[in-house]
Amino acid sequence: SQKIEQNSEALNIQEGKTATLTCNYTNYSPAYLQWYRQDPGRGPVFLLLIRENEKEKRKERLKVTFDTTLKQSLFHITASQPADSATYLCAERDTGRRALTFGSGTRLQVQP
């Protein structure tokens, strides 16, 4: 079965730097990948979606890439700010499945 793997160790970076988070999938290439942000004690909030046939997607300071050869998606936050500190979740859905599969998330801490 498909597994979504995200680095369980927290990522600590300095304000102003670019944060890069990784999402790997283990089997088939999903139809699309979604990225969500989750703050402590709150539900996840959708950020970006990238489809299998797209290499890159951007939204303001956020950028997502999708590499089907490496079975990987990278999530970048440029010019990071302390307010970007949160847990970021990756989720995939294959065309043959009916629901999303989520990774366990990576916690990002941006130091001022």
Add this chain to the structure above:
Amino acid sequence: DADVTQTPRNRITKTGKRIMLECSQTKGHDRMYWYRQDPGLGLRLIYYSFDVKDINKGEISDGYSVSRQAQAKFSLSLESAIPNQTALYFCATSDSRTTQETQYFGPGTRLLVL
């Protein structure tokens, strides 16, 4: 007002008790989901419903049941609660009419089973 609401927000119960978690949405979405979240394990799907008459088990449905009373309401029941059901529970919705099918989450219910 929040689009996806969950009640209660916090609940403490004892082993063997039956409890119900409720979810309501005003987004007009047809699809609803129940997840649980445990530290280090991420979100795991318990049940999902694509319309009032379409209910499906997720990856961890044992010990849980659901009811889709209306398009806007989706309840999760623990028939006989056990301590390893202690977790954070989220309800989510999505709209099948959109190509992205983004999921919108409620604020969560924190459940402690003693």
